[in-house]
Amino acid sequence: MTDLIALGRGVTPEDRVNTPPEMFGDAEFEYVETIIYAGPDEILDMLRTLKAENFIGLPPWARNLAYRIACLQRPDDAALLREAAFDLIAFGPDWDEIAEDLQAKADLLDPPGGSGTAA
Template identity: 55%
Template sequence: MPDLIALARAVVPENKTAGDPAFGLAEIEFVEAVTYASADELIAMLRVLLDEDWMGLPPWARGLAHRIAVLQRPHDGALLRASAHDRSAFYQDADGITAALLREADRLDGGAPSA
């Protein structure tokens, strides 16, 4: 498998060179790698990239990585909650997805509802 962290760094806008298309080869390679990555690989990549520069990884890239990880681990309350909180930083919850992720995380964890 290609180095997911290197591919993710390549889609960070600050790392692109002048004249690169908005969605070019780096993004295609990232999507391909994320599509077939394991949840562990995706979570590790997100931790590294978000620790390096929380705003660096574009919302579409982090959302795709979270979504594929959640599809692989639908019963991981901590992952669902992390995905919901990350999503809420960039999108209004007009479609109810963030709220649904938090409700499911609360149900799985058997705890009090998230704020």
């Protein structure tokens, strides 16, 4: 499988400065085509790596898609749901309601002050 971190960097605007306009779309297509079949660990590794390098570098559409796919694969992972909710809030307010829903689901799985992520 293609390196998802490299693909994420490929859709980061600052990394596209020297990309000719006729090449726009190729990086996005390859990112989407790869991420839809990636596992949650690979997706989270990519997100956390790119966010550590430049928190706002990866476009919101790419982040939202990545978190959505990871959450669909791990719907009972309260820590992941909270991480996704935090990310949506950071780029809101368009996604605040979705973030609130994710947070509520996480709280049902693992109430605040609880013992940790549900199994």
